[in-house]
Amino acid sequence: MNFIDSSICLENCMLASSSVYRRQLFLIRSLGGYCCRVHMEGGGRAMSSSLSTLGADAEGVMQKITPKLDPSLYKGQAGKVAVIGGCREYTGAPYFAAISALKIGADLSHVFCTKDAAAVIKCYSPELIVHPILEESYSVRDDEKATVSAKVLGEVKKWMERFDCIVVGPGLGRDPFLLNCVGDIIRQARDAKIPTVIDGDGLFLVTNNLDLVKGNSLAILTPNVNEYKRLVEKVLQCQVNDEDAYEQLSSLARSIGGVTILRKGKTDLISDGFTVNEVSIFGSPRRCGGQGDILSGSVAVFSSWARHHLSTKTNESSMQSSLNPMVLGSIAGSALLRKAASLAFENKKRSTLTTDIIECLGKSLEDICPAF
Amino acid sequence: MNFIDSSICLENCMLASSSVYRRQLFLIRSLGGYCCRVHMEGGGRAMSSSLSTLGADAEGVMQKITPKLDPSLYKGQAGKVAVIGGCREYTGAPYFAAISALKIGADLSHVFCTKDAAAVIKCYSPELIVHPILEESYSVRDDEKATVSAKVLGEVKKWMERFDCIVVGPGLGRDPFLLNCVGDIIRQARDAKIPTVIDGDGLFLVTNNLDLVKGNSLAILTPNVNEYKRLVEKVLQCQVNDEDAYEQLSSLARSIGGVTILRKGKTDLISDGFTVNEVSIFGSPRRCGGQGDILSGSVAVFSSWARHHLSTKTNESSMQSSLNPMVLGSIAGSALLRKAASLAFENKKRSTLTTDIIECLGKSLEDICPAF
Numbered sequence: 001m002n003f004i005d006s007s008i009c010l011e012n013c014m015l016a017s018s019s020v021y022r023r024q025l026f027l028i029r030s031l032g033g034y035c036c037r038v039h040m041e042g043g044g045r046a047m048s049s050s051l052s053t054l055g056a057d058a059e060g061v062m063q064k065i066t067p068k069l070d071p072s073l074y075k076g077q078a079g080k081v082a083v084i085g086g087c088r089e090y091t092g093a094p095y096f097a098a099i100s101a102l103k104i105g106a107d108l109s110h111v112f113c114t115k116d117a118a119a120v121i122k123c124y125s126p127e128l129i130v131h132p133i134l135e136e137s138y139s140v141r142d143d144e145k146a147t148v149s150a151k152v153l154g155e156v157k158k159w160m161e162r163f164d165c166i167v168v169g170p171g172l173g174r175d176p177f178l179l180n181c182v183g184d185i186i187r188q189a190r191d192a193k194i195p196t197v198i199d200g201d202g203l204f205l206v207t208n209n210l211d212l213v214k215g216n217s218l219a220i221l222t223p224n225v226n227e228y229k230r231l232v233e234k235v236l237q238c239q240v241n242d243e244d245a246y247e248q249l250s251s252l253a254r255s256i257g258g259v260t261i262l263r264k265g266k267t268d269l270i271s272d273g274f275t276v277n278e279v280s281i282f283g284s285p286r287r288c289g290g291q292g293d294i295l296s297g298s299v300a301v302f303s304s305w306a307r308h309h310l311s312t313k314t315n316e317s318s319m320q321s322s323l324n325p326m327v328l329g330s331i332a333g334s335a336l337l338r339k340a341a342s343l344a345f346e347n348k349k350r351s352t353l354t355t356d357i358i359e360c361l362g363k364s365l366e367d368i369c370p371a372f
Numbered sequence: 373m374n375f376i377d378s379s380i381c382l383e384n385c386m387l388a389s390s391s392v393y394r395r396q397l398f399l400i401r402s403l404g405g406y407c408c409r410v411h412m413e414g415g416g417r418a419m420s421s422s423l424s425t426l427g428a429d430a431e432g433v434m435q436k437i438t439p440k441l442d443p444s445l446y447k448g449q450a451g452k453v454a455v456i457g458g459c460r461e462y463t464g465a466p467y468f469a470a471i472s473a474l475k476i477g478a479d480l481s482h483v484f485c486t487k488d489a490a491a492v493i494k495c496y497s498p499e500l501i502v503h504p505i506l507e508e509s510y511s512v513r514d515d516e517k518a519t520v521s522a523k524v525l526g527e528v529k530k531w532m533e534r535f536d537c538i539v540v541g542p543g544l545g546r547d548p549f550l551l552n553c554v555g556d557i558i559r560q561a562r563d564a565k566i567p568t569v570i571d572g573d574g575l576f577l578v579t580n581n582l583d584l585v586k587g588n589s590l591a592i593l594t595p596n597v598n599e600y601k602r603l604v605e606k607v608l609q610c611q612v613n614d615e616d617a618y619e620q621l622s623s624l625a626r627s628i629g630g631v632t633i634l635r636k637g638k639t640d641l642i643s644d645g646f647t648v649n650e651v652s653i654f655g656s657p658r659r660c661g662g663q664g665d666i667l668s669g670s671v672a673v674f675s676s677w678a679r680h681h682l683s684t685k686t687n688e689s690s691m692q693s694s695l696n697p698m699v700l701g702s703i704a705g706s707a708l709l710r711k712a713a714s715l716a717f718e719n720k721k722r723s724t725l726t727t728d729i730i731e732c733l734g735k736s737l738e739d740i741c742p743a744f
Contacts, residue, residue: 069657105722126464362723371721
């Protein structure tokens with residue numbers, strides 16, 4: 001399915017339904033045209049429709065939302081993202097997330113981290129713009145905390161509205177003062193309506209402060225097995241139930257007020273509380289640390305592209321606005337990481353590292369969405 | 373067309389005209405032999421002549437001005453450039469500009485930046501000579517400012533006359549104290565008759581302090597879409613008018629007293645207020661940040677070479693001195709970046725980054741100007 005064909009197909013199909021409910025059902029089924037399985041929550045009852053094989057379907061999402069490259073574009077129009085993360089201990093994670101965004105096709109990628117982390121992250125690559133502005137408790141006296149916190153927020157605020165998406169959490173660490181500042185940054189992004197992908201230590205922060213994301217439909221949480229367990233226990237106050245995985249995930253997303261959750265696992269499950277989507281294309285059996293960071297950077301770019309795609313298509317078909325760009329971005333990010341990991345593993349086998357996977361992002365995307 | 377042929381062709385043609393006006397016209401048309409289109413401002417009326425296809429023409433400029441490699445040359449004779457830029461936030465941009473100069477063929481490439489940026493830029497490459505001498509406001513007390521500023525200028529002055537060209541602006545940032553010092557460095561370069569390419573935050577500085585470049589025919593400004601908008605608004609006190617793009621650019625260059633302006637865009641337009649040249653060879657649709665830095669470094673090297681070429685040829689034909697080396701250098705830099713970007717994009721497609729383009733500079737130039 002190429003970009004134009006899928007677009008025509010979707011729009012033609014859309015003309016066939018009229019009522020609000022049928023429209024929603026139809027749109028979800030259209031989305032099902034991209035994904036292996038779509039489960040829809042309607043009146044408390046789950047309905048499923050397995051419409052086609054996954055590989056081609058997730059590829060259809062990517063083809064649909066990835067913008068055409070056009071020589072008349074100028075710098076920034078293919079995406080500007082920022083990663084909030086990187087501290088004295090962790091520097092690789094924010095680099096992986098930020099460089100992955102560029103390798104997929106974003107034009108500019110920033111990192112906001114602590115002073116200790118900044119020089120190291122800069123040295124990994126001259127392509128990133130690294131702001132050494134976060135502070136950890138050890139470097140701030142108690143009587144300075146309010147001033148320093150206000151200064152950090154002021155610095156981030158100068159940039160926030162320029163970003164199409166931010167990623168909060170890779171290599172953030174758990175310093176209480178730093179996490180407190182980052183909580184304020186999450187609020188700032190929400191006020192500015194900037195989509196926010198939350199991973200790693202960012203999930204530790206929001207699990208303990210659910211109001212930071214509650215009701216924010218532009219937030220995407222990307223928990224791994226342990227982070228998901230903590231979220232379920234905190235929000236649903238029960239244990240993870242894999243027999244009812246779809247319903248539990250959907251219920252969790254609804255309970256946090258319509259955020260999108262990408263539950264990472266052997267199969268990635270994605271829900272915004274209304275639909276549950278599954279991406280199970282084979283990736284790699286290597287579980288080297290850092291793959292989650294590639295995912296968060298990728299989801300940030302694809303979500304921005306999906307949001308832009310749907311907003312520009314609204315004039316052609318207002319029904320498309322009912323599709324959730326955060327869900328589409330999560331599907332695309334999940335599928336691309338798996339494809340790149342698979343390609344890297346073919347070459348490097350047990351010695352596959354995260355940087356090898358990052359080097360395969362370009363070819364993997366090109367195979368699905370040729371630049372021309 | 374090889375170096376010798378094009379040289380003979382130009383000199384033969386030159387014998388055909390006599391009066392000052394016809395000489396100017398002829399020289400511009402000769403330049404038109406290199407470029408897709410040349411528009412000439414004469415008595416307020418624009419004349420155009422489209423003489424040949426662009427690719428070969430811009431290549432003709434490169435072949436003409438690129439010096440032959442000769443085993444009897446010694447270090448420095450193929451060019452010594454310096455980049456003034458690099459601060460706490462930005463380190464990639466000055467690196468891109470400085471390493472591009474070396475990759476094209478300059479012998480020595482220096483960077484003058486802040487202490488914070490220096491160690492990082494040094495880590496990007498051992499090929500660069502990095503001077504950690506600039507200071508930002510946060511590291512200087514008010515009562516120290518005059519002393520620090522004098523010290524910075526003294527340090528730069530020791531080196532200035534050794535350079536064939538300086539690039540001011542990549543990753544400079546907008547700290548007022550730092551910009552004030554850099555304004556003095558621009559004056560110092562002008563006094564020493566050192567060609568000066570101004571890009572990025574350097575353009576922010578000169579747009580607000582036009583006297584820094586006014587009347588300096590050795591200055592080249594390389595604005596992108598937003599920087600050009602600010603320049604037009606400040607100098608011409610009107611909006612950008614793309615229907616009259618040639619005339620407006622030419623008028624802008626004249627209003628700033630004959631500086632050369634390279635207006636970056638889908639097509640690059642270059643004017644010194646007398647001619648307007650267009651470089652539209654297809655580059656790449658990728659707009660990743662950093663390509664402007666490659667351009668500024670490249671223009672610096674080619675302008676130096678053009679200046680040297682024209683000065684050594686003056687004895688043979690005094691008419692060549694009417695050609696503007698800053699314009700020739702801008703044409704060559706623009707065309708080379710586009711060719712390298714195109715080559716990088718062939719391989720890397722959407723994942724093309726600035727470092728990939730830099731790696732293609734050498735092959736792109738070699739294809740046009742073989743070393744032997």
